[in-house]
């Protein structure tokens with residue numbers, strides 16, 4: 354079963370439990386996501402809610418969440434005929450790892466690796482099966498349900514809007530596409546890719562530095578529903594020294610960086626090591642040049658970037674600096690099986706339409722992107738998976754709208770090429786057992802191959818989204834900000850944006866791409882750290898009422 358139809362099953366189940374049919378799939382999806390995939394709870398909320406439009410913009414009524422068994426729970430406890438049970442992968446992916454997001458996943462490619470090597474549940478998980486048990490009615494015991502095949506099931510349940518009782522055919526699927534040139538990347542995605550961006554020696558020194566530091570990094574842990582899961586790679590967050598001292602952050606940056614990952618407090622956030630600080634300036638120059646070629650979205654940050662004395666690194670096009678990194682997240686993937694699953698980066702402190710610059714060092718890995726198709730296009734087109742190879746010393750920029758419209762991942766690979774650094778490790782590295790002079794010609798030829806990839810994502814945390822401005826939920830925990838990826842419209846930048854009129858980059862992209870989300874939600878984030886239990890609170894972000902800005906355009 355692919356993930357698309359997996360989601361369809363959940364939607365159909367939910368539809369079947371509604372007193373009054375709801376045709377807007379996004380309302381159903383939102384309810385499912387908010388209820389962690391608990392179809393019955395989502396149905397209760399929708400059945401007790403006021404009007405459909407209100408449901409979209411107000412919090413679901415408070416529920417006592419005793420033990421949320423949910424679809425996930427009851428399908429696991431209700432073995433099908435073959436003894437296996439059906440797991441809801443779509444909603445399982447709703448609480449994704451990393452600084453992630455929560456839109457019901459619709460990727461078939463994601464399935465192939467999520468279950469195996471991505472988030473590793475610490476307790477046993479059951480295998481998917483093609484059989485599913487149908488809850489006869491709301492409140493009925495799953496164990497009394499009659500097992501049906503998925504096909505039978507879909508023919509019994511009428512999807513919203515259907516008139517003939519038959520499920521609508523899914524739109525044709527596209528095979529994954531490898532984007533092997535910068536032009537192809539810019540054409541198909543809201544990203545650009547840039548090769549050999551650092552001087553060779555610096556790229557090598559930074560690789561060694563981060564690899565050395567990564568020995569002390571942790572794997573993140575969080576709750577996926579009620580299971581403790583662990584990220585299949587090591588990670589660490591860094592803050593730029595100049596930001597810690599900056600008055601506009603009023604001492605809050607430390608707090609923002611300590612809680613960056615699913616609300617879990619980190620010990621303390623290290624500052625950029627010298628090689629990373631050096632590299633950041635090259636990254637900033639390219640990012641600024643690229644940003645000047647693109648239309649800015651109204652909700653992008655429009656304030657002054659943090660000051661720096663390095664005017665040498667101003668964009669070569671002579672335009673002013675509009676983006677600087679003040680934090681960075683670094684990941685280390687050792688070997689072909691270490692990954693990060695499909696997700697979008699949390700916008701809690703990045704704000705809407707962030708630009709994120711992702712530097713790759715070491716062995717080459719694939720960066721995978723997949724669009725989240727808006728709800729009203731689900732029946733007419735399916736998303737395509739794009740694979741972008743990321744060699745050593747390359748920069749992938751996730752431009753504004755990437756977090757709003759695409760999910761990204763680093764999938765496992767069958768094989769990887771060993772990376773042979775062109776220089777030996779610097780003598781100063783504490784964990785290096787083979788330190789030699791960087792300029793040693795003999796050493797250059799004999800560097801042992803490494804199977805590790807280091808990634809550094811340089812980011813700008815917005816002062817108007819600093820921790821003291823983040824709403825809290827009933828659990829007393831800071832909320833997470835998520836875009837409503839399923840509801841979008843097209844923005845061509847003509848009326849409100851500042852900058853060029855080219856909508857999405859220099860690579861002749863698809864200018865009809867619907868790239869603007871219609872809203873953002875603040876949602877409870879407590880469940881990720883609190884044994885999967887949160888209060889389910891969510892509210893729509895109101896940029897003006899919350900005093901956000903300045904923005905790049907008129908809001």
Ligand SMILES: O=C(O)CCC(=O)C(=O)O
Nearest residue numbers: 682684698711763808810
């Ligand atoms: O390793 C990569 O290229 C992606 C990392 C990433 O998505 C993240 O840190 O949020």
Ligand SMILES: [Fe+2]
Nearest residue numbers: 696697698761
């Ligand atoms: Fe990410």
